[in-house]
Amino acid sequence: xxxxxxxxxxxxxxxxxxxxxxxxxxxxxxxxxxxxxxxxxxxxxxxxxxxxxxxxxxxxxxxxxxxx
Numbered sequence: 001x002x003x004x005x006x007x008x009x010x011x012x013x014x015x016x017x018x019x020x021x022x023x024x025x026x027x028x029x030x031x032x033x034x035x036x037x038x039x040x041x042x043x044x045x046x047x048x049x050x051x052x053x054x055x056x057x058x059x060x061x062x063x064x065x066x067x068x
Contacts, residue, residue: 001047001051001052001053001054002053002054002055003053003054003055003056003057004020004022004023004025004043004055004056004057005020005021005022005057005058005059006018006019006020006021006025006039006056006057006058007019007020007021007061008058008059008060009060009062010062010063011028014030015028015029016029016030016031016032016035018035018038018042018058020043020046023046025042025043025046026042027039027041027042036058039056039058040056043056
């Protein structure tokens with residue numbers, strides 16, 4: 001596999017959640033650096049050495065609502 005893509009969102013209680021697109025891989029963390037480590041660990045645990053993706057792409061979705 002060439003790469004895996006994660007959708008990163010702000011968690012309602014603070015921190016971040018990360019969900020892989022097309023795979024059953026999910027993790028969360030309180031800050032960005034911890035999240036990257038958690039994602040690497042989750043990917044390593046989910047895939048064996050033979051099918052490990054070469055790249056992990058993080059797509060951060062930040063939604064903000066402004067009331068008028």
